[in-house]
Amino acid sequence: IGDQNGDTALATKPKSKTARPPMYKVMLLNDDYTPMEFVVHVLERFFGIGHSGAIELMLTVHKKGLAVVGVFSHEIAETKVMQVMECARQHEHPLQCTMEKE
Ligand code: TYC
Secondary structure, eight states: OOOOSSSSSOOOOOOOSSOOOOOEEEEEEOOSSSOHHHHHHHHHHHHOOOHHHHHHHHHHHHHHSEEEEEEEOHHHHHHHHHHHHHHHHHTTOOOEEEEEEO
16 A cells, blocks of 8 residues: 555645746846847847846847846746747847847
């Protein structure tokens, strides 16, 4: 009469009262070819970041290789990634944008 994993082995985690949906980090990756001004434009247009903030963030990506540019719900994050990738494709820049669960 084996334990069917019902009550002896695993304790269940108490549920926190307010369940929050998982959030996703949207990241921009550095490359050698995408113009700096284009990245600044993308950050302003799709992430609502002001001009000086966009320059600063672009330089962070340029120096560190990547940076989180925003944290969103799954659906919004997916849309941001699509918009950035489509805009980069249209302009023939190799800019990469990805998302990752927080
Ligand atoms: N490294 C690029 C250059 O020197 C600029 C750049 C910054 C590209 C950020 C991509 O996500 C990026 N022109």
